[in-house]
Amino acid sequence: MLTMVLLAVAGAVIAAVIGTFWYSQATPMGRLHMRYLGFDRLSPAEQEQKIAAAKPKMPKIYGAQMLLSLLTSGAVVVIVTMSMQNGIPLTMALGFVIFNWLCFMVPVYGSDILWGTCDPAIAWPKFFSDISASLLTVLLVALLASLFV
Numbered sequence: 001m002l003t004m005v006l007l008a009v010a011g012a013v014i015a016a017v018i019g020t021f022w023y024s025q026a027t028p029m030g031r032l033h034m035r036y037l038g039f040d041r042l043s044p045a046e047q048e049q050k051i052a053a054a055k056p057k058m059p060k061i062y063g064a065q066m067l068l069s070l071l072t073s074g075a076v077v078v079i080v081t082m083s084m085q086n087g088i089p090l091t092m093a094l095g096f097v098i099f100n101w102l103c104f105m106v107p108v109y110g111s112d113i114l115w116g117t118c119d120p121a122i123a124w125p126k127f128f129s130d131i132s133a134s135l136l137t138v139l140l141v142a143l144l145a146s147l148f149v
Helices: 004-023 029-035 045-085 092-116 122-148
Strands: none
Touching: 004 045, 004 092, 004 122, 045 092, 045 122, 092 122
């Protein structure tokens, strides 16, 4: 049980690392995300002002995101470890994880695009960027969990 909790925490850290890289301005996905946030319409001074205004809220936002990532990674760890402990091969356990991603995470991102306020010009690239980041995250957490079964 302790191993599963530690793996879930490690999975949340993996999610934070992937998210930090994925959405950084050094990547095409990060530039797309900045456009989604409206930074492309702001002057450099306005961008700095917006960043400075958001900084005091960041610890709470990152803490909440870590909690959400912990829930996701915990679910992936349970799926993989329980599957493999019951004799199911890793490939099938990964299939369960991918199926859960496809049936739960993809619809949430899709609903956000359909009902959100995303600019239609970037809606689908943003959708595919977000689901790709989440798929990469759950697969890496699943592979990590499989090492400790």
